Amino acid sequence: MRKTSFALALLTAAVLTACGGTDPRPGDQTPKTKFTQQVTFGDSLSDVGSYAVGGVAAMGGGAYTINGDATSVSPELTGKNYTALVAAQLGLPAPCAAQTGLLGTASTNPALNFAVPVTMNANCYNYAQGGARVTNPIGPGNRALDKAGATISLGATTVPVTTQIDNHLKKTGGKFSGTELVIVMAGGNDVLEQLGELSAGATTAGGTALITSLVQQLAPNATNPATAQQAIALAAQTAAAQGGDSAAIITAAFTAAGQAGNTTVAAANRATIIATASAAATKAGTDYSTAHGPELVAALGKAGAELAGYVKTKIVGNGANFVVVNNLPDVSITPSVLAQMTQSPDIQKLVATMVSTFNQQLKAGLGDDAKILYVDLATVSHDQATNPAPYGLTNTTTPACIINDTSKNLLGSSLLCNKNNLVSGDVSHYMFADGVHPSPFEYALIARYILLQMSGKGWI
Amino acid sequence: MKVRFNVVKLLVAAGALAVAGGAMAQSKGQFTVSVGANMLKPDVESGAISAPALPNSIGDVGKDTQPVAVITYGLTDNISVETAVGTPYKHKIFGAGAIEAGGQLGTVKALPAIALLQYRFFEPTARFRPFVGLGITYAMFQKEEGSFRMTALTNPGAGVPTTFKIDDKWTVSGQIGAQVSVNEKWFLNASYIKTRVRTDVHFSTNQTQHMKLDPDSFILSVGYKF
Numbered sequence: 001m002r003k004t005s006f007a008l009a010l011l012t013a014a015v016l017t018a019c020g021g022t023d024p025r026p027g028d029q030t031p032k033t034k035f036t037q038q039v040t041f042g043d044s045l046s047d048v049g050s051y052a053v054g055g056v057a058a059m060g061g062g063a064y065t066i067n068g069d070a071t072s073v074s075p076e077l078t079g080k081n082y083t084a085l086v087a088a089q090l091g092l093p094a095p096c097a098a099q100t101g102l103l104g105t106a107s108t109n110p111a112l113n114f115a116v117p118v119t120m121n122a123n124c125y126n127y128a129q130g131g132a133r134v135t136n137p138i139g140p141g142n143r144a145l146d147k148a149g150a151t152i153s154l155g156a157t158t159v160p161v162t163t164q165i166d167n168h169l170k171k172t173g174g175k176f177s178g179t180e181l182v183i184v185m186a187g188g189n190d191v192l193e194q195l196g197e198l199s200a201g202a203t204t205a206g207g208t209a210l211i212t213s214l215v216q217q218l219a220p221n222a223t224n225p226a227t228a229q230q231a232i233a234l235a236a237q238t239a240a241a242q243g244g245d246s247a248a249i250i251t252a253a254f255t256a257a258g259q260a261g262n263t264t265v266a267a268a269n270r271a272t273i274i275a276t277a278s279a280a281a282t283k284a285g286t287d288y289s290t291a292h293g294p295e296l297v298a299a300l301g302k303a304g305a306e307l308a309g310y311v312k313t314k315i316v317g318n319g320a321n322f323v324v325v326n327n328l329p330d331v332s333i334t335p336s337v338l339a340q341m342t343q344s345p346d347i348q349k350l351v352a353t354m355v356s357t358f359n360q361q362l363k364a365g366l367g368d369d370a371k372i373l374y375v376d377l378a379t380v381s382h383d384q385a386t387n388p389a390p391y392g393l394t395n396t397t398t399p400a401c402i403i404n405d406t407s408k409n410l411l412g413s414s415l416l417c418n419k420n421n422l423v424s425g426d427v428s429h430y431m432f433a434d435g436v437h438p439s440p441f442e443y444a445l446i447a448r449y450i451l452l453q454m455s456g457k458g459w460i
Numbered sequence: 461m462k463v464r465f466n467v468v469k470l471l472v473a474a475g476a477l478a479v480a481g482g483a484m485a486q487s488k489g490q491f492t493v494s495v496g497a498n499m500l501k502p503d504v505e506s507g508a509i510s511a512p513a514l515p516n517s518i519g520d521v522g523k524d525t526q527p528v529a530v531i532t533y534g535l536t537d538n539i540s541v542e543t544a545v546g547t548p549y550k551h552k553i554f555g556a557g558a559i560e561a562g563g564q565l566g567t568v569k570a571l572p573a574i575a576l577l578q579y580r581f582f583e584p585t586a587r588f589r590p591f592v593g594l595g596i597t598y599a600m601f602q603k604e605e606g607s608f609r610m611t612a613l614t615n616p617g618a619g620v621p622t623t624f625k626i627d628d629k630w631t632v633s634g635q636i637g638a639q640v641s642v643n644e645k646w647f648l649n650a651s652y653i654k655t656r657v658r659t660d661v662h663f664s665t666n667q668t669q670h671m672k673l674d675p676d677s678f679i680l681s682v683g684y685k686f
Contacts, residue, residue: 022602024664026621027566029608078618085617383515392512429512444616445512451612452514456561460612 031090031460035181035322038087038095039125041164041315042185043139044415044437045329046083046128050097051156051415054116055107061416064130064437066400066427070419074428076441077419083126083183085447090181090460096124098167103143104155112410114155122171125180127164130415131156131189134303134310137163139189140196154411161186161307165314176320184311187328187358188436190303191351192336194296201292202285202344209284210246211236213277214253217269223261232256246281250274286346293350297357304328304358308365311372321371322459324450327359329377333385335399336435373457375450384431384445391445392429399434400427413437486639486685487584490534494649494683498528500549500570500675502657506556507670509663513614518557519565519661521673524549530649530681537584542576542593544679548602555613565610568626572655572675573598576635591651593635599657599673601626614665623664626671631656637679645685653677 040046044064052062061067063081070077078085083095098121104114131139138144141156159167161184169175176182215233222228235256239249257266266273307325315323331337332352340347359378366372385396401417402408408421414433433439438446454460486492501523509517528546535541548569555562576595582588604624614622637651657673 022569024604024623024625025606026611026623027605027607029611029621031608031612080617088617088619089612380514387515390508390511390513390515390517441512447616448613449514451609451616452559452561455563455609455612460609 033322033459034179035090035092036177036179037125038083038090038092038181038183039168039176039320040083040095040128040183040185041161041168042128042183042326043132043161043187043189044128044130045188045326046081046126046183046185047130048081048083048095048097048126048128050100050129051102051154052097053100054102054113055109055111055410056102056114056154056415058111058113059410059416060418060420061414064414065417065433065440065443066414066422067416067418073419074426076428076439076444078440078444079418080440080443081438082443082447082450083128085444086181086183086450089447089451092181095126096121097129098124098127098164098171099129099157099159101157102155103157104153105151112152114153118157120167125168127159127168128185129157129159129164131158132164132186133158133160133189133193134186134307135160135162136190136193138193140192145193145196152410154415158189162310162314165310169314169318174318176315176318178319178321180320180322182315182320182323183326184307184315184323185326185328186307187300187303187355187362188331190300190358191328191331191354192436194299194354195347195351198289198292198296199340199344202288205288206281206285207240207246207249210249210277210281211240211253213280214250214273217273217276218253218257218262218266219260221262221265222257228257228260228262231260246278250277286344289344289346289350293346293353296350297353300354300358301361304361305365308362311366312369316369316371323372324375324454325362325366325372326375326377326446326450327362328355329381330379330385331355331436333382333396334436335397335432338397339435373453373459375453377446377449380445380449384442388431392441393431393445394426394429396431398430399423399432400430400439401433403434486532486534486540486580486589487537488534491686492532492647492683493686494530494532494647494681496528496530496649496679496681497525498544498546499523499525499678500551500572501678502551502673502675505672505674507672508557509559509669510667513667514558516557517555517559519669519671520554520556521568521671522552522554524551524570528679528681530651530679530683532578532683534584538580540578540580540591542578542595544574555609559613562609562613564607565613566607566624567603567605568601569603571600571602572677573600574633574653574655576633576653578635580639587641588638589640590636590638593633593637593651593653595633595635597631597633597655597657599629599631599655599659601628601659614663614667620664625662627659627662629657629659631658639683647683647685649679649681649683651679653679 049062068079101118106115107113131141133139139158142158219229236253239252403412414437502521506518532542553566576593578593580591633655661669
């Protein structure tokens with residue numbers, strides 16, 4: 001009897017605990033701060049379609065990632081960059097490009113038409129543009145940087161961040177409302193453009209050294225060394241001016257040497273001569289890079305300080321209260337830089353220094369400010385490359401898009417990448433879409449990290 | 461039927477079921493019921509949330525205190541069985557480690573059902589009777605509730621709020637405690653229960669997280685001998 005009582009008591013407890021709706025529930029999905037809009041200044045990493053017009057749109061591109069909603073292929077392939085994800089999470093409208101248009105080559109073929117009138121879109125507040133730099137108006141993709149004789153030009157407008165901010169202030173009467181979320185992210189194109197200049201300079205220095213060495217080795221055994229010296233130099237320089245590579249320059253030099261009467265010695269020692277000249281060229285190129293590397297680092301430091309200044313004076317100074325400033329991710333781990341490692345082993349170290357110098361100046365310039373959230377994407381991106389598994393990344397070193405075949409991707413950029421020109425296999429968890437731009441999955445990781453930091457700042 | 465219940469009703473029910481025993485504390489065939497409070501404090505060792513996540517994305521779980529009724533029945537003068545019933549414990553779940561900045565990410569209601577077999581020292585007439593117990597617990601987790609920040613950190617901008625489910629577990633508990641008689645009918649009861657709880661959290665994003673909760677339970681109650 002008494003044991004029965006105890007069992008009944010237990011049973012009562014069990015019944016009591018089993019009642020009520022017990023299923024998992026989402027809870028309150030509204031953020032602590034109700035932002036009124038998202039205003040973004042930056043480069044390709046934040047661009048939501050400044051160039052999604054003409055041929056770029058016709059070829060299924062527009063953003064610098066794997067374009068288009070391909071979630072039917074893989075849930076990760078949303079086609080969205082982090083600004084779109086953050087806006088959606090905050091309950092804000094999908095961001096749209098504040099300025100659209102291209103200044104490139106015109107074509108009657110819609111897929112090749114890169115001349116589309118530039119339009120300012122009144123109700124769009126994402127000013128970020130592919131190729132944009134902090135201050136300098138000429139960035140990657142700008143027509144001013146096209147190679148001589150290029151048949152196709154994208155004509156990216158590359159409006160720099162400083163002008164982007166000015167354009168917004170023009171639109172709003174010189175003030176931020178104070179209730180918008182402002183996002184700033186730049187510096188990558190300053191790195192790429194400076195590297196491009198360094199590479200061009202190093203190539204020129206290497207070419208000059210190559211020619212000098214070839215002339216020095218080939219002229220003395222010619223019939224008339226003095227005239228041969230001039231003839232060989234002229235031939236080699238002509239080959240270089242025509243855009244010839246080192247092999248073309250070498251061939252031109254040997255041909256000129258032969259015409260000047262140096263055939264036997266040249267032929268007998270051909271391999272040695274080429275090796276000596278190539279070594280001289282490599283040394284000259286490396287010396288150039290070494291000599292000019294510090295200038296690049298200094299230039300990036302300057303750009304970082306300038307960006308901090310724009311944030312403080314033009315953005316916070318004009319009434320913005322919530323400014324997310326993403327620092328520059330670690331460009332040194334990108335496929336683009338990795339691909340140059342064989343030719344320029346020191347490039348990774350140089351780029352890493354450029355990035356860290358930019359970020360140091362940016363951070364120092366921003367200081368501690370309740371209205372500014374400095375988000376350290378550099379550390380995260382570096383960690384992702386060295387420790388990809390926890391992030392869910394399956395590849396951090398090669399692009400998901402086919403970028404080395406112009407028949408598949410005319411520009412060799414993620415700007416024209418979509419589900420139809422991806423490398424084979426499952427690329428849904430790749431870190432990079434092309435040489436420098438994130439995949440949608442990586443953009444989602446970036447969005448999560450920014451939101452985590454916004455939470456830490458007490459904003460959401 | 462609501463989970464919360466009226467403690468008084470239970471006391472009446474237990475009293476009605478019970479057959480009055482002697483004046484001695486927890487002797488053979490005797491029912492006692494004590495009512496008080498239980499602080500349930502998880503001793504958390506969190507595993508990392510599975511990919512995709514920042515490395516070392518771990519969690520922490522807060523404590524909660526709720527009213528409790530402890531029901532004890534003497535099988536012999538020294539051996540007793542005990543259970544405790546009460547309202548669910550609402551625990552806050554926090555980000556920790558790499559996601560500490562996430563703050564409170566959710567809540568969960570825990571309902572541990574426990575049955576203990578106890579050994580009580582000294583004579584039933586002793587004023588002070590320490591005891592030890594060993595038992596089984598069913599750790600039940602309900603109403604797991606996410607938040608804006610949980611969604612923001614796991615699946616931002618997709619329009620799909622992240623939810624999570626914590627596995628219920630059968631497990632074991634150990635107890636030490638003491639009963640102090642105030643007079644013939646009334647007594648004070650204090651006990652500490654350690655329960656082994658190793659469970660897994662399953663997020664709607666297909667992420668998982670292993671959690672060692674191993675809660676400490678501190679019960680203080682005032683009882684009556686029937």
